[in-house]
Amino acid sequence: MDIDMSLVDWSRAQFALTAMYHWIFVPLTLGMTFMIAIMETIYVRTGKEEWKRITKFWGKLFGINFAIGVATGIILEFEFGTNWSNYSWFVGDIFGAPLAIEGIMAFFMESTFIAIMFFGWNKVSKKFHLTSTWLVAIGANLSALWILVANAWMQSPVGTVFNPDMARNEMVNFWEVLFSPVAINKFLHTISNGYVVSAIFIIGVSAWFLLKKRNIVFAKKSILVAATFGLVTSIFLALTGDGSAYEVAQKQPMKLAAMEGLYDGKTEAGLVVVGALTPGKEAGDDKDAYIFKIEVPKMLSWLGYRSGDAFVPGVNDLVYGNEEQGLISAEEKIERGKVAVQTLTEYKTAKDEGDMETLAQLSPLFDRETSEGQEFYENYFRYFGYGYLNAPGDIIPNVPMVFYSFHIMVGLGFFFILFFFLVLWFTVKNKIDSKKWLLRLSLLTMPLAFIASQAGWIVAEVGRQPWVIQDLMPTVAAVTRLDASAVQLTFVLFAIIFTTLLVAEISIMVKAIKTGPKENEGGK
Template structure:
């Protein structure tokens, strides 16, 4: 496989995925904020809460449409750009995506129309139910997609079948309740709630700064502050759970994120600063907080966090152990009934993926030298400096959001909406949760390299047989199309925000006018003739 094709395929998928995820977190968070706002309206019957719900639902709708349009593209890319990946793991990976479409997307799409057009057709409680179902559908959609992604990070409940040359499901419940998938789901949706909270808080602050729609803005500000504080705290707590999952399933990613080249004595310290070097294979000028990494990653003072160098040595061992499985698989291709080859394959099949890493450096893995094995083993190390700093940007923003929302809650409870310096910060902070979310996905996906499926399928083997020209054409096309959609979406959102909320007057049929009696005509026949 031409590595230029692989890298361009990765670039195209990264661009479309990161663009799509600009819309997902706001949809996830704003949907449940609408439920909260409309619940207050149903409980209090105050018209201003109806106006609040309708205004934010308008922004939700604009964002929702763009999220659907950009999400569809990604599913087609699995077939066009990652054909062998789709063939190899499609029986496992495709199932959660199919369920997402049937269970979540259809549910969401059905009720979203009722939410927008049912205000005059449904009772208050019925409309609240439709809003809740839209929120539920949005979050269920994220659940099934993250189950699929979590399986890529930790491929449980599936096994390779040499008869079909594909991965097949052996325990679907294990796929669903994959601990990595569950940790990713709760962490991702919490990040979406933070994104929506910052957005609502920032827009509300903009109205307060200009003295427009003050009653509307104060109430929206209060909801966003409380919801955002709870969400930001949960992001940090659930991020700790994700770190624990890395210790069990993705040790190399954790070591790279920490720039830890050698295994430290337990409990390991957490680096808050350092300058990692891939060339020198060391991290200079480290500043560490003792014990913290060990506590987060192992939940103990005695658990060990492995370093990069020992993990590379372990990868080399697995490559050597996987070579007999590769040789047996080649024999089974020619003679599927060879019992000796089947027995050898079953004994070594869990290391087959590591043996496949050699195909990047040599045509026939069975002819690999010790130098080839060492290269393949070191290829399991992602770019350490990039991951080290991306993670710290994400974590720094996460803790900053806690302080941000805590002060916003104080402003709300003290009714001190006159802190104009904070209102300006709230407006300027609107892009930050999107930055944190995109950086978080970069850590998750870039840190998994060189694997498309962790320990099973190297990324470079999953790409389609495309040309560099074809890929550049589609990359440029998507960039132009998505750029145009971004301009349209931003203009629509800004136009709706400038216009502000409208006082909603429910539609009532106008009674038909009662016809007036025709004026009496003069009866000339009754007038006597002169």
């Protein structure tokens, strides 16, 4: 496809910048609400004012994060309409329906239950206030569900048919879209990631109090809740990560190959635990893919296909094909994609010219209810997006970026489980305040939680390139033909605005933390 690649790159960079900044705020909203609800539940059940003080302090930090982060996601929707108009139209109601539900849900949740959470102390009953806090937690997570369902559809488009008259994908099975295995795993993996980030945040801030020898009881109780919550959810995070990797293997094998730096597919494939890729390695060359690696034998085969003996395709198998394993080459897919695009072109020309005979011949090809339509879909239309690619190598994402991001995410994920276990162990033993090394490690772990979280999204989004919709629409076909300099301008504008918001968040939060929980706050 002939297009100014700097426009594509700047549009992607702008979207990535917006999404990554937005994702700094979201995990804390997802996870802190649940821990605050747990703390308030303990307060309501025990009646101890200390727990009310704890609830109100973390509620305050949640409020700061919520206020700074709210509406940063709406910019992504603006970008869909401006920078990704072809994509926005092509996905049709697949994005429209979930985002509309999310918008309505977020509005009602934010305007009612959050208001009760902050304004309602001593104005509504304890139980009503507690219910509101739980509803804020549940609502925030359900709000995320709809966004993630839309994202999952892009990774694995199901429950839709393509309408050639409108150039749109139309939803025919809402439940298939909502409950696709990719959507379920993505939702559970993403929200549990938010829980882990939030638990680390609460432990880190509490550790600071213990290091300063301030608010000792408050800090220990906060750590107890956060470490318990963190340990459970970090194990759940690992389990959902396993589920996500399985789905990636089935639906996006190139992403899995990139995650592992696997160029030549093999049976009994090992999972790289630690490794370094050879710089400049290209598909089809003779270079060894790794400078060094330590791997768990058969683990990748098991992870992707639930059998230690299974064949895992590598980058070369997916680009050049592997007859023995029944994999067709990218060149063949490009040819089939071009047939699909050409057929759509002929359909449009016939429609424009009123050529009813040609229309009658071509219409059944776009109707999967007919045998011709099903055959055309299986052989050609499922490769529609390949028709816009210029060369087989275009299907390869940035392997080093995906590989290192994946290993940083997984490595830190397992470190977090160990971290939560140690923190919980010493808290239960009532020795946490004497373990200075662990308290300092808690502070250092806070940025690591955000790094792991962002790395996960890099794996998900960079790993699926060149596709915005897997196999159906590549990024080059999705972008609006704008002046690249205009996109550069908004990129800089966003960088300034978001950095300002981040600085505001950090400075207000640091001030609130330094002030600490008010001694008389519980009784108010």
